[in-house]
Amino acid sequence: MNKANPLHQALSRILRPLARLLLRNGIPYGEFAELLKRAYVEAALEDFPDGRRRPTDSRAAVMTGLTRKEVKRQREILTGEDAGARDVLHTNRASRVVSGWVHDAVFQARDGEPAMLAFDGPGSFSELVKRYSGDMPPRAVLDELLRVGVVSVDAESGGLVLKQRAYVPAGDSAEMLQIFGEDVSDLIATIDHNLVSDESGQGPLFQRTLTYDNIPPEVMESWRKHAAAQSQVLLEQLDTWLGPHDRDISGQQPGSVSGDSVRTGVSIFFFEEPSGRVR
Structure with missing residues (x-):
């Protein structure tokens, strides 16, 4: 692997904590690799349309480096999942x-x-x-x-x-792992959108991070409490504005004059680690 490739470097930072989570939950490499094949096939078939033509297994095989037989197998698994297991609500x-x-x-x-x-x-x-x-x-x-x-x-x-205006499950529960999948997916989708926004003609989505790397450890307890309190205030303000527009709250039916429903939101997360640590 070319370590000078910026995308490879970014992937290394992403995959280290992901591998840690997978190992903690008993997911071996082979099982992850199978899921990764499925994701490659799904992205090739759904996210890269060739004009108005329906994507083919052959084209997906060229894009992904998988054989046509493997693409067909993964596509059939995806079709079966779409019919049942993958039909879950975004919101717990x-x-x-x-x-x-x-x-x-x-x-x-x-x-x-x-x-x-x-x-x-x-x-x-x-x-x-x-x-x-x-x-x-x-x-x-x-x-x-x-x-x-x-x-x-x-x-x-x-x-x-x-007592609290938000439900956040604890530990590696099924609900917390669902939130993990949604939050990481949303962040990567936002970054991907922003990387190609100039080419696509769409404006970038809001994406900001506040980072310092030389903070004394005695400040951290106060900072954790302050960051959590201020973040909660901001999210409650945004929720007060957006929540009443949700069709479950307003009673407006999907597919009405205003069009199909949109999933949207803002995520805030806190991070800390020893300065200079390689993930």
């Missing part, structure tokens, strides 16, 4: 419940803040779950929100209190 159901609690007037107090909810009855937590989480049992959703500290139980009334 528990997160949708929290969003509904924050934005839906039915579940707000008079001051517009999320109300304390009873578990059952009109305007209750159970009704909230039914509206925003489909067929999930309300008790299961509540147990999860209690587990991660998003909800607490009022000691006097027994009512349910929303």
